[in-house]
Amino acid sequence: MFKNKFYLILFLLLPIIAKAELTVEVVGGAAQQIPIAIVPFSAQAAPTQVAQDNISPVIGADLRLSGLFRVLETRGVASQPHTLSEVKYSDWTSIQAQALTIGTVESLPGNRLKVSFRLLDVLKQNQLLAMEFNITPAQQRATAHRIADMIYEKLTGEKGVFATRITYVNKENGRYSLQVADADGFNPQTVVSSKEPLISPSWSPDGTKLAYVSFEKKKPVIFVQSLVSGQRIVLANFKGNNSAPSWSPDGTKLAIVLTYSANSQIYVINADGTGLQQVSFSNGIDTEPEWSPDGAFIYFTSNRGGGPQIYRMPAAGGDAKRVTFEGSYNVSPHLSTDGKLLTFIKQTPAGFKVAVQDLATGQVQTLSDTTQDESPSFAPNGRMILYATSIGGKGSLAAVSVDGRVKQRLKDTGGDVREPSWGSSQN
Amino acid sequence: MKKSILMSVLLAATLAACSNNAVKEKPAAPVVDSSKSSQTSQPSAPAKEESASTASAVQTEMSVNPLKDPNNILSKRSVYFDFDKDEVKAEFRPLVEAHAKYLVANPNAKVIFQGNADARGSREYNLSLGQRRSVAVKKAVNVLGAQDKQIETVSYGEEKAKECKDETCYQQDRRVDIVYENE
Numbered sequence: 250m251f252k253n254k255f256y257l258i259l260f261l262l263l264p265i266i267a268k269a270e271l272t273v274e275v276v277g278g279a280a281q282q283i284p285i286a287i288v289p290f291s292a293q294a295a296p297t298q299v300a301q302d303n304i305s306p307v308i309g310a311d312l313r314l315s316g317l318f319r320v321l322e323t324r325g326v327a328s329q330p331h332t333l334s335e336v337k338y339s340d341w342t343s344i345q346a347q348a349l350t351i352g353t354v355e356s357l358p359g360n361r362l363k364v365s366f367r368l369l370d371v372l373k374q375n376q377l378l379a380m381e382f383n384i385t386p387a388q389q390r391a392t393a394h395r396i397a398d399m400i401y402e403k404l405t406g407e408k409g410v411f412a413t414r415i416t417y418v419n420k421e422n423g424r425y426s427l428q429v430a431d432a433d434g435f436n437p438q439t440v441v442s443s444k445e446p447l448i449s450p451s452w453s454p455d456g457t458k459l460a461y462v463s464f465e466k467k468k469p470v471i472f473v474q475s476l477v478s479g480q481r482i483v484l485a486n487f488k489g490n491n492s493a494p495s496w497s498p499d500g501t502k503l504a505i506v507l508t509y510s511a512n513s514q515i516y517v518i519n520a521d522g523t524g525l526q527q528v529s530f531s532n533g534i535d536t537e538p539e540w541s542p543d544g545a546f547i548y549f550t551s552n553r554g555g556g557p558q559i560y561r562m563p564a565a566g567g568d569a570k571r572v573t574f575e576g577s578y579n580v581s582p583h584l585s586t587d588g589k590l591l592t593f594i595k596q597t598p599a600g601f602k603v604a605v606q607d608l609a610t611g612q613v614q615t616l617s618d619t620t621q622d623e624s625p626s627f628a629p630n631g632r633m634i635l636y637a638t639s640i641g642g643k644g645s646l647a648a649v650s651v652d653g654r655v656k657q658r659l660k661d662t663g664g665d666v667r668e669p670s671w672g673s674s675q676n
Numbered sequence: 677m678k679k680s681i682l683m684s685v686l687l688a689a690t691l692a693a694c695s696n697n698a699v700k701e702k703p704a705a706p707v708v709d710s711s712k713s714s715q716t717s718q719p720s721a722p723a724k725e726e727s728a729s730t731a732s733a734v735q736t737e738m739s740v741n742p743l744k745d746p747n748n749i750l751s752k753r754s755v756y757f758d759f760d761k762d763e764v765k766a767e768f769r770p771l772v773e774a775h776a777k778y779l780v781a782n783p784n785a786k787v788i789f790q791g792n793a794d795a796r797g798s799r800e801y802n803l804s805l806g807q808r809r810s811v812a813v814k815k816a817v818n819v820l821g822a823q824d825k826q827i828e829t830v831s832y833g834e835e836k837a838k839e840c841k842d843e844t845c846y847q848q849d850r851r852v853d854i855v856y857e858n859e
Binding site: 446448449464467468469489490492493506508511512513534536537550552556557578580581594596601621623624642667668 | 833
């Protein structure tokens with residue numbers, strides 16, 4: 250009996266490579282994009298294997314998608330350098346490049362690859378970065394993302410997010426599957442799949458676990474699943490609905506929502522499912538808890554004053570302060586990692602849109618040009634906001650920069666995509 | 677009067693519990709449908725079938741299952757709500773009251789109120805809103821005497837909502853469905 254159950258769970262949780270992949274396209278861009286030239290890396294054949302340049306195209310795609318770079322065409326340029334001594338700076342000033350990336354991919358014994366890259370300042374004619382990676386062929390995309398992150402950070406002064414991961418729910422052929430993919434949509438893996446809805450995935454701060462809500466027991470129940478072992482526990486299966494999990498910044502606790510007392514209220518529970526404590530007490534709906542990065546406060550959605558607005562209370566419970574005041578419907582709070590910006594969904598005359606509020610000044614800006622937006626979350630560097638929307642009648646993911654200038658569409662060829670959350674840069 | 681209604685309902689329930697086969701085995705059984713046994717103001721379509729054989733048969737009244745009778749208000753199972761609201765609107769009072777009466781008259785009947793929301797806004801907020809709506813219907817029937825043990829409330833939030841483009845469509849999704857046990 251126990252054994253059967255165990256096999257069943259294993260079967261359900263086996264990570265499967267999904268066929269459908271997200272593809273990202275970028276709309277708009279920063280006011281001033283950095284012109285960068287990326288020369289295709291030279292690939293040197295070895296007796297036993299052929300190294301291919303699968304690296305430089307990915308770097309280019311990453312930088313282009315950020316909206317902060319203009320990736321220049323390099324094919325017509327006379328010199329195609331791969332090493333420092335081959336660089337003729339005048340060739341790159343002539344196409345108005347400010348930065349130049351060159352590199353090589355070589356075979357090493359034992360089915361390994363050596364990837365070398367350099368980032369050069371074309372105007373100052375000096376080297377900004379130089380790095381070598383000794384990798385397996387399977388690590389090429391991950392390495393390209395790391396290089397793109399390094400270039401991004403060197404030239405913009407902000408951390409890159411190309412090596413991070415996202416999670417989302419894909420609904421296809423009547424099945425829901427919780428997916429984890431690279432930030433550019435590649436390499437999607439199914440974490441769990443079910444005939445019943447899956448919603449509200451939340452990353453543990455170290456990026457090794459996901460908490461999520463599954464309706465597989467015919468009502469919402471919260472699970473916590475390890476992305477390393479695939480094992481999962483029931484975090485909360487109390488009377489009524491169990492939903493809206495959110496990890497504390499130290500990863501020891503989660504804020505959750507129960508209808509144990511008939512009305513949705515916020516509780517805090519240890520990550521192993523022990524020590525349940527109610528922290529919000531109202532006659533209205535209290536839901537969508539979100540910890541402040543310092544762990545001191547919980548932001549949440551409540552309709553205690555009529556329509557839903559965002560409030561903040563001490564994490565241990567206590568007086569709540571209203572945070573949003575513009576408009577009659579503001580939901581789904583998420584904070585930037587520095588705790589300075591709040592993103593949420595705001596109902597406007599033009600639809601439901603991603604908005605951002607400066608918590609110091611209270612200033613609100615509506616960012617998206619889509620109209621059925623849900624579930625916004627910040628990229629780890631705080632520059633982009635990933636969210637779900639509807640494009641052409643189909644659930645899709647999109648991202649928008651906090652200044653509203655850069656807009657990305659993440660398209661899935663297969664299903665209806667929703668409930669995204671941007672993870673940390675771990676793993 | 678009240679007693680006779682109860683009796684007839686109980687009898688109807690018992691007969692309904694019999695399988696079709698059992699009924700076929702006794703084709704001569706006196707089956708009298710009487711619309712007056714129906715508990716609602718709306719008369720049900722009389723599908724009378726007098727027994728030709730045993731006149732001494734027990735005078736039985738059997739109505740079609742009022743929950744399934746399309747002419748009975750009890751067959752109406754959805755209460756609709758305004759956007760971001762969980763108040764049961766006046767136009768749905770008669771419906772809610774009819775189900776409350778049915779639950780009072782049938783203490784063994786069990787019902788689930790399934791709350792739903794339209795697809796706009798937050799999934800989590802809509803899950804809570806759907807719950808509030810199902811609880812609002814529960815409170816309304818509680819007030820009229822239905823017992824807690826007869827009622828379960830669940831919310832699907834916006835998970836069962838349609839792909840909508842206009843208010844007429846969204847309206848259909850903001851509802852509580854009334855589903856009896858074993859239906």
